[in-house]
Amino acid sequence: MSTYDKIAWLPLCGGLTGLGLVLSYLVMRRRGLKSGMRWAAFSLLPLAAYLTGSIQMFWKMGAAVGDFAKGFAFSAEVWSGIALAGLAFVLFVSSGGRLRRRDQEKRDAGTRAVGTPAGPTAPGREVTARSAAAASTAPAKAPAKVRKGASPAGDDDDLGDVEDILRRHGIT
Numbered sequence: 001m002s003t004y005d006k007i008a009w010l011p012l013c014g015g016l017t018g019l020g021l022v023l024s025y026l027v028m029r030r031r032g033l034k035s036g037m038r039w040a041a042f043s044l045l046p047l048a049a050y051l052t053g054s055i056q057m058f059w060k061m062g063a064a065v066g067d068f069a070k071g072f073a074f075s076a077e078v079w080s081g082i083a084l085a086g087l088a089f090v091l092f093v094s095s096g097g098r099l100r101r102r103d104q105e106k107r108d109a110g111t112r113a114v115g116t117p118a119g120p121t122a123p124g125r126e127v128t129a130r131s132a133a134a135a136s137t138a139p140a141k142a143p144a145k146v147r148k149g150a151s152p153a154g155d156d157d158d159l160g161d162v163e164d165i166l167r168r169h170g171i172t
Contacts, residue, residue, distance in 0.1 A: 013050035
């Protein structure tokens with residue numbers, strides 16, 4: 001005889017339904033008809049579950065989940081399997097990154113052997129010896145003029161506009 005058969009389900013479900021209906025009446029008096037009807041609907045579910053045989057199904061499902069969890073949590077074999085799956089995942093992920101790097105290094109080594117420079121170039125534009133020589137002998141740009149009181153052009157703080165506004169208002 002299982003544990004399910006030892007429980008008197010009809011009095012238990014009938015009592016829960018009766019208690020729920022009393023509470024739904026009190027809720028209806030306090031909060032209104034809609035709330036009372038919602039509570040009454042939930043109150044009828046335990047008795048409906050008993051009459052349809054759903055309680056036995058829920059009991060069996062709960063027992064199966066409990067047995068699975070008990071066997072899962074306390075089994076050294078299961079935990080060693082989880083550890084091996086984790087190790088396999090780590091190895092798989094780390095090997096994928098290394099393969100991509102190795103392929104990229106092979107491509108870079110192949111382009112260096114052909115004679116192209118190792119540095120990055122714009123896509124679709126080849127660097128020839130003539131253009132490289134022209135770029136190296138091109139004169140450098142003269143630095144831009146700096147206004148009096150303004151920050152130099154190399155500054156990245158972008159406070160030139162603020163300084164102009166302050167200067168217009170006589171604040172220096």
